[in-house]
Amino acid sequence: MIRFLCGACPINKSSAEPMRLSRYFLPILRETPKEAELVSHRLMLRAGMIRQEAAGIYAFLPLGLRVLNKICAIVREEQDRSGAIELLMPTIQSADLWRESGRYDDYGKEMLRIKDRHEREMLYGPTNEEMITEIFRAYVRSYKDLPLNLYHLQWKFRDEVRPRFGTMRAREFLMKDAYSFDLDYAGARHAYNKMFVAYLRTFARMGLRAIPMVADTGPIGGNLSHEFIILASTGESEVFCHRDYLKFPIPDADVNFDDVAAIQAIVDTWTSRYAATSEKHDAAAFEALPADKKMSARGIEVGHIFYFGTKYSKPMRAVVAGPDGGEHPVQMGSYGIGPTRLVAAIIEAFHDDAGIKWPEAVAPFRLAILNLKQGDSATDAACESLYRELSARGVELLYNDLDERPGPKFAAADLIGIPWQILVGPKGLAEGKVELKCRADGSRELLTPADALARFAR
RNA sequence: CGGAGUGUGGCUCAGCCUGGUAGAGCACCUCGUUCGGGACGAGGGGGUCGCAGGUUCAAAUCCUGCCACUCCGACCA
Numbered sequence: 001m002i003r004f005l006c007g008a009c010p011i012n013k014s015s016a017e018p019m020r021l022s023r024y025f026l027p028i029l030r031e032t033p034k035e036a037e038l039v040s041h042r043l044m045l046r047a048g049m050i051r052q053e054a055a056g057i058y059a060f061l062p063l064g065l066r067v068l069n070k071i072c073a074i075v076r077e078e079q080d081r082s083g084a085i086e087l088l089m090p091t092i093q094s095a096d097l098w099r100e101s102g103r104y105d106d107y108g109k110e111m112l113r114i115k116d117r118h119e120r121e122m123l124y125g126p127t128n129e130e131m132i133t134e135i136f137r138a139y140v141r142s143y144k145d146l147p148l149n150l151y152h153l154q155w156k157f158r159d160e161v162r163p164r165f166g167t168m169r170a171r172e173f174l175m176k177d178a179y180s181f182d183l184d185y186a187g188a189r190h191a192y193n194k195m196f197v198a199y200l201r202t203f204a205r206m207g208l209r210a211i212p213m214v215a216d217t218g219p220i221g222g223n224l225s226h227e228f229i230i231l232a233s234t235g236e237s238e239v240f241c242h243r244d245y246l247k248f249p250i251p252d253a254d255v256n257f258d259d260v261a262a263i264q265a266i267v268d269t270w271t272s273r274y275a276a277t278s279e280k281h282d283a284a285a286f287e288a289l290p291a292d293k294k295m296s297a298r299g300i301e302v303g304h305i306f307y308f309g310t311k312y313s314k315p316m317r318a319v320v321a322g323p324d325g326g327e328h329p330v331q332m333g334s335y336g337i338g339p340t341r342l343v344a345a346i347i348e349a350f351h352d353d354a355g356i357k358w359p360e361a362v363a364p365f366r367l368a369i370l371n372l373k374q375g376d377s378a379t380d381a382a383c384e385s386l387y388r389e390l391s392a393r394g395v396e397l398l399y400n401d402l403d404e405r406p407g408p409k410f411a412a413a414d415l416i417g418i419p420w421q422i423l424v425g426p427k428g429l430a431e432g433k434v435e436l437k438c439r440a441d442g443s444r445e446l447l448t449p450a451d452a453l454a455r456f457a458r
Numbered sequence: 459c460g461g462a463g464u465g466u467g468g469c470u471c472a473g474c475c476u477g478g479u480a481g482a483g484c485a486c487c488u489c490g491u492u493c494g495g496g497a498c499g500a501g502g503g504g505g506u507c508g509c510a511g512g513u514u515c516a517a518a519u520c521c522u523g524c525c526a527c528u529c530c531g532a533c534c535a
Contacts, residue, residue, distance in 0.1 A: 030484065030496075031470050035528055055527065109459095110534075127535085161459070161533060175535060227535090236534090304535060338535045372494055407496045414495090425494055435494090 018391040019365070021400045025062050028412055038234055040347035041166030043356050047416045049343075056163025056171030063416060064343065066364035068174065071339045071346075072153055074205050074361065075176045082198040082257050084149040084178050089131050091155050095121035097130045100316050110158045124157040129312050129334055132179040136330065137318035143183040143328070146320065147191055151178030153339070168300070168344040169236070178335040183322055185309075188331035192224065192307045193263045195335040197251050199228050199303050200270065202337065204250040206346055207359030210302055211245045213275040224333075227277060228303035232348040235298030240286045242273030243293045277301075300345045307333040350440075356417030357439050367397040367456060368418040372406040372425030382434065383424050386449055393457040414439065422452055 027048040035052075036042040044050045049064030060068055076086065095113070098104035104111075104123075112124040125131070132150060140148065156175045163171045180191035196212065203210035208230045215227035229239050251266050274285055277299070286294065313319065313329040322328045350357045360366060367390065371383045387399045398418060400409050406425070413421050423435040433446040436455070447455075 027468090029469065033469070034464090034471095037529080052527090156535080158534070162529095162531090164529085169534075173535070177535090301535065336535055341535065370494095374493095376493095405492085405497065406494050410495045412496090423494075427494060 018387065018395070018397045019399070020387075021398060021402055024398070026412075026416070027061065028415065036166065038165045038168060038344070038348075039351060040168065040234075040344040043347055043351060043415070044166055044344065047356060050167060052166075056160060056169070058167055058170060058172070058340075063364050067343050067346075067358070067362055068339055070362040070364070071206065071342050072174075072176070075153070075202055075337055075339060078198045078202040078205070079151050079176065079178060081201075081253070082149075082194045083147075084151045084195075084198075086152060087135075087150055088152045089125075089128050089135075089154060091125055091157070093123050093125045093128075093131055095123055097134055098123065101130050101133075101312050102315060103130070110160065112157050112159050125154075126156055126158045127175075127334075127336075128152070128154075128177055129179065129332075130316065133312045133316045133318045133332070136179075136181055137313075137316060140181070140318075140320055140330075143320050143322050146330070147180065147182045147187055149178055149180040149191060149194075151176060151335070165236075166344055167340045170340060173338055174340040176337040176339060180333045180335070181318075182331045183320065183328060185331060188307055188309070188333055189224075190260050190263065192305060192333050193260075193267045194257050195305050195333070196226065196267050196270070197255060197257070197263055199305065199335075199337070200250055200266075201253070201255075203228060203230065203302060206342065206362050208302070208346065208349060209246065211239075211241055211275055211299075212270055213239060213241065213277050213299075214280045215277060215304065216279050224307035226271075226305050227301045228305075229277065229299035229301055230345055230349065231297045232300050232345065233298055234348050235300045237299055237301070238278045238281075238296065239276070239299040240278075240281050240294075240296045241275035242289060243295050244273050245270075245275060245295075300341075300348065302342055302345050303335075303337045305333065305335045307331075351417075354411070355415035358417040358419055360419050363396075363417070363419050365396045365398040365418050367395055367420045367422065368413045369397060369399045369422045369424060370406070370409045370413055371399070371401055372409065372423060374401060374403045376426055378429055379424055379426055382429055382449055386422060386424070386434075386453065389453050390456060393453075395456045395458075420456070424449075 029046045029048070032042050033045050036045055044064065047063060048061050049067065051059045051061060053059055079086070095104055107126065111126055114122050114124065116122055153174060153176045155172055157172050160169065160171050163169055167173065178195060180188065182188040182191055199210065210228040210230050212226040213229050215225045248270055256262060274289060276282065309331055310329040313332055318330050319327040320330055346359065346362060347356050350359060358364070369383055369386055371379055373379045383399065383401065390397050400413065417439060419439050421437040421439065423437060428434050428446065432448055434449050434452055435444055435446055436452055437444045
């Protein structure tokens with residue numbers, strides 16, 4: 001099946017093809033490379049997910065790419081559900097565009113500036129507000145074409161002084177960035193709210209509880225902004241919030257994004273309690289909370305949304321005709337999610353001493369078959385049969401058919417964190433059984449191959 | 459960008475102080491024995507010791523410069 005959509009871009013659909021380990025490329029490391037400090041960084045290197053090519057610049061190896069694609073697929077589904085429309089902008093931009101907004105000089109050394117063969121000044125995009133505004137103004141003339149929310153998933157480059165923590169704080173990173181366009185503040189506020197709700201769903205589907213916190217707007221600008229933070233002991237920043245955030249409900253998949261009042265109500269709930277990062281922390285307000293509701297923890301920022309009005313539309317003259325016939329600079333917002341950072345963040349949330357414990361929604365494979373005695377005819381036959389039957393039913397699985405002892409197979413399966421393992425060996429088969437192990441809680445049960453098949457068949 | 463440190467086979471590291479023919483474990487290849495939680499034996503392949511100069515009869519080792527990477531700090535999706 002051809003799944004190739006776009007060679008150099010990160011837009012490939014997840015591959016559901018089952019795989020034999022003997023034909024796969026999974027360079028597992030038994031020892032931990034010394035540079036890795038953070039547990040997610042260590043595990044990503046050991047599990048053969050990434051390879052560092054320069055400081056803060058990583059290649060995604062096949063296993064890492066599968067996870068990244070799963071994450072992108074969820075991001076995409078929830079963006080689409082909320083009404084955003086995907087396009088794809090380039091990584092390289094012209095400096096002229098950034099001079100229009102005035103940010104070319106403001107952005108500083110974080111921006112990677114390059115020259116082409118004609119000595120024209122170019123840059124590797126750290127974000128795309130200018131470019132999307134340029135695209136918008138080229139085509140959109142009337143308020144009747146609004147609201148509009150355009151997004152893409154593309155590699156960004158920010159030349160961090162000090163990249164660290166693997167893909168958590170890389171210089172090159174994948175980002176989903178969406179940009180909303182509306183005629184007035186009310187429309188822009190609804191666009192902001194829609195993204196807010198989409199983000200709640202997006203992170204929840206990955207098994208994460210992300211808490212929206214009042215945030216600084218930084219060099220993007222604007223005055224309404226939330227960071228979506230997941231709590232993890234290894235988080236980079238200190239955060240403070242009300243304990244109620246741990247149990248607020250996640251909006252259903254059938255939420256109506258056109259229902260302005262309903263969407264606003266969800267946002268109101270999710271902004272009704274104290275929640276702030278250290279930069280915006282109000283110690284007095286936090287101290288006023290009941291003692292059993294106070295939560296201070298470390299957090300990882302996995303998403304950030306901004307409303308910034310006409311900050312770019314005014315200088316770049318992105319205007320539409322309103323119902324009054326006059327010209328109005330368009331009201332904008334931008335909305336980011338970092339999939340490459342999420343890969344690491346999810347590992348921070350789901351791991352143990354043996355390795356990664358992927359939530360099913362983002363797991364590189366759903367199921368692993370471990371042949372515990374390769375070469376034993378009954379064992380081989382049972383494995384092959386399971387592999388064939390499960391493949392035929394579309395189960396994403398990795399079959400460890402290496403001529404290896406059981407120990408390393410157990411260790412590898414635990415390390416790469418596939419949610420379910422079927423252990424097939426002569427001992428069990430003598431009783432007509434295979435063993436099903438759940439990576440998340442370590443539970444095991446014996447069952448017949450037919451029952452195992454039924455368990456995973458859709 | 460300030461401070462600290464590290465570059466020796468694919469990985470983890472020893473050797474450097476006190477210069478004298480490059481090592482170990484793991485990984486890899488071959489053969490045999492093994493085989494339900496990272497086996498064992500025998501044999502084998504693989505490194506211009508980050509780069510460039512310098513000192514010396516002789517440099518992984520001493521000196522100078524450069525580069526890369528890591529950690530602490532300021533900065534950040």
